[in-house]
Amino acid sequence: MKTDIEPTSSTAPPQDRARGTGRLGDKIFLGLSRGSGILLLAIMAAIAVFLTIRAISAISEDHGNFLTTFEWNTTSRPMVFGIAVLAYGTIVSSIIAMLIAVPIAVGIALFISHYAPRRLATPVAYVIDLLAAVPSIVYGLWGALFLVPHLTGLYQWLDDYLGWTKLFEYNDGAPRSLFTIGILLAIMIIPIVTSVSREVFRQVPQMHEEAALALGATRWEVVRMSVLPFGRSGIISASMLGLGRALGETMAVATVLSPSYDIVPSLLDPGGGTFAQNIAAHFKEADGPARDALIASGLVLFVITLLVNGAARLIIARRKEYSGAAA
Amino acid sequence: MSNAVIDKTELAGDAPRPALRQPRLPKWAPIGLALISAGLGCGIGVAGDLSSKVQWGLIAAALFVLISFALTAKVEGSRQAKDRLATSLIWVCFLLAVIPLVSLIWETIDRGSKVLDGYFLGHSMEGVQTILPGGGAYHAIIGTLEQVGIATAIAAPIGLLTAIYLVEYGRGRLAKAVTFFVDVMTGVPSIVAGLFILTFWIIILDFDYSGFAGAMALAILMMPIVVRSTEEMLKLVPNELREASLALGVPKWRTILKVVLPTAIGGIITGVMLAVARIAGESAPIVLLVFGAQGINNNPFEGAQSSLPYYVYEQWQLGNDASFNRAWAAALVLIAFVMILNLLARGIARWKAPKTGR
Numbered sequence: 160m161k162t163d164i165e166p167t168s169s170t171a172p173p174q175d176r177a178r179g180t181g182r183l184g185d186k187i188f189l190g191l192s193r194g195s196g197i198l199l200l201a202i203m204a205a206i207a208v209f210l211t212i213r214a215i216s217a218i219s220e221d222h223g224n225f226l227t228t229f230e231w232n233t234t235s236r237p238m239v240f241g242i243a244v245l246a247y248g249t250i251v252s253s254i255i256a257m258l259i260a261v262p263i264a265v266g267i268a269l270f271i272s273h274y275a276p277r278r279l280a281t282p283v284a285y286v287i288d289l290l291a292a293v294p295s296i297v298y299g300l301w302g303a304l305f306l307v308p309h310l311t312g313l314y315q316w317l318d319d320y321l322g323w324t325k326l327f328e329y330n331d332g333a334p335r336s337l338f339t340i341g342i343l344l345a346i347m348i349i350p351i352v353t354s355v356s357r358e359v360f361r362q363v364p365q366m367h368e369e370a371a372l373a374l375g376a377t378r379w380e381v382v383r384m385s386v387l388p389f390g391r392s393g394i395i396s397a398s399m400l401g402l403g404r405a406l407g408e409t410m411a412v413a414t415v416l417s418p419s420y421d422i423v424p425s426l427l428d429p430g431g432g433t434f435a436q437n438i439a440a441h442f443k444e445a446d447g448p449a450r451d452a453l454i455a456s457g458l459v460l461f462v463i464t465l466l467v468n469g470a471a472r473l474i475i476a477r478r479k480e481y482s483g484a485a486a
Numbered sequence: 487m488s489n490a491v492i493d494k495t496e497l498a499g500d501a502p503r504p505a506l507r508q509p510r511l512p513k514w515a516p517i518g519l520a521l522i523s524a525g526l527g528c529g530i531g532v533a534g535d536l537s538s539k540v541q542w543g544l545i546a547a548a549l550f551v552l553i554s555f556a557l558t559a560k561v562e563g564s565r566q567a568k569d570r571l572a573t574s575l576i577w578v579c580f581l582l583a584v585i586p587l588v589s590l591i592w593e594t595i596d597r598g599s600k601v602l603d604g605y606f607l608g609h610s611m612e613g614v615q616t617i618l619p620g621g622g623a624y625h626a627i628i629g630t631l632e633q634v635g636i637a638t639a640i641a642a643p644i645g646l647l648t649a650i651y652l653v654e655y656g657r658g659r660l661a662k663a664v665t666f667f668v669d670v671m672t673g674v675p676s677i678v679a680g681l682f683i684l685t686f687w688i689i690i691l692d693f694d695y696s697g698f699a700g701a702m703a704l705a706i707l708m709m710p711i712v713v714r715s716t717e718e719m720l721k722l723v724p725n726e727l728r729e730a731s732l733a734l735g736v737p738k739w740r741t742i743l744k745v746v747l748p749t750a751i752g753g754i755i756t757g758v759m760l761a762v763a764r765i766a767g768e769s770a771p772i773v774l775l776v777f778g779a780q781g782i783n784n785n786p787f788e789g790a791q792s793s794l795p796y797y798v799y800e801q802w803q804l805g806n807d808a809s810f811n812r813a814w815a816a817a818l819v820l821i822a823f824v825m826i827l828n829l830l831a832r833g834i835a836r837w838k839a840p841k842t843g844r
Contacts, residue, residue: 185739192650192654192655195643197660197664198644199648213685263582266580270577274573293824304597353583407678409677410769410773413799464674469670
């Protein structure tokens, strides 16, 4: 650092030179850092462009309707494939995951921020973060070899009491179904939903809570009247981030689900598929055009996750502005 | 907290004021109720001949919530009952989240330790009959280390520079766009990143499957994570430090390199390590781009490799007991690797936490 300070003494020429190199260094550094920012944007654009190019060539060879065909037959010529089953499976399993995960995750976030004894709160937050670090393939292995055999009882029970809805009809067999996927995805997205909501709950102004307490509110009333209203948009965006994860999950679904190309009316029976699972399952046997068909389905997945994540981020950003909270 | 306040007023007052204090359940009530309902849950489970232990637990939880609600409503009034209901529901949420984690870790350690030994870590699957015990994950460990190493070498500098741009230079539209798309990029599914490299590198540029192709996809997944965490850390550096340095006539780029970065280095390293832990477990891009190999391939730039997550998937697909054992063992190695990275990263974060002067 000294070398930089010395040239700024009274002698003119070294000072000029120093300023010159400083500016040059600044220019290079600014160029590098701005360049990598632009590179990130370019990558996002390139993902969209390249996938679209391949997808267009695949769809032009599709002899079914890309949006409504159930089949995924890319080995025969002409190819007949459509994303109807995949879209259904992806959306249904993600919705099940959200229905299970969001209430639990919000509960855990409240537990950490408002309910747990201090000594418990930090380790719990830590454990939840570790849960997020477990690789998805390990969840998949655990789901397939441990969760699936342990769910038959529950499914039998659901069938006994809710079987008449047709939605929860269960015929014997390994329950490698969309509902199982939903449960597994829920376990996988709980950490992210929890950590984002926890951050929001922590920002609730202390004054609001104290005011409620001073009026004699119970702890639950404090949560309901000051914490949840403040954190609502935070919870929404947290759930959407979780939804983004659930939509794109590949390996856990590929290991657990037993896929088929029809829409099974019951959630508990095996069958169906998701975008990501279909790509992973078919990739090895796919030749050129079949690969393009998979890329086309990947593009749909990319667009969906992009919209969901973008919306979540916009909600977070807007909230930041009006609450005045940093970070 | 409200109750504590009431207690105090009661102590301070001279005359006993019973109206201020509602009858309350004793402090041990929740624990007692939990034990009772756990017992009842097991009892119903045994009596009703329910095979699944999960059901036992769920019945016990439901009983606990119901009994404590009813009892509190009777003794303490409905507002307190609602409070207690919420409290127990929130505790149930917490327990529900802990159960899968404990089960997952336990299963992995229990089943993984069967075949995990020096032989497993030191040998590949070359020439091993897949239905027989034997073989190992050496090739997969090599693959993971090389791919993750290359991905880090690509993503860490780019991520770091982008974060510096956003915090130190970024004003205006470009910075806003970068911030937004970095956030969105965090949500790009790993399989889509894999497909992108597939179209770009393998289909259009016509390269072959290799560890490097997988590493590029991993780098795409890693960049936004590094940017986010580094950005947070750089924002924590007090502005006074920058101003002091600039006031001494130090050019901005040297200020960043010599003052800002060293102050935040602990957090930056933590962020990079967490990102490494995150991508080490990614298998989807590896399936698409590295293609899996049974033998040892030390060269990430040519030919198929393997990686730990891919190895787990491959062994699971083989579908026999010997391969399941190998899958669990590899899963155990993977979890251990990720967890150690996590713990180290957090240790560094605590050790080198920037003093923000607050």
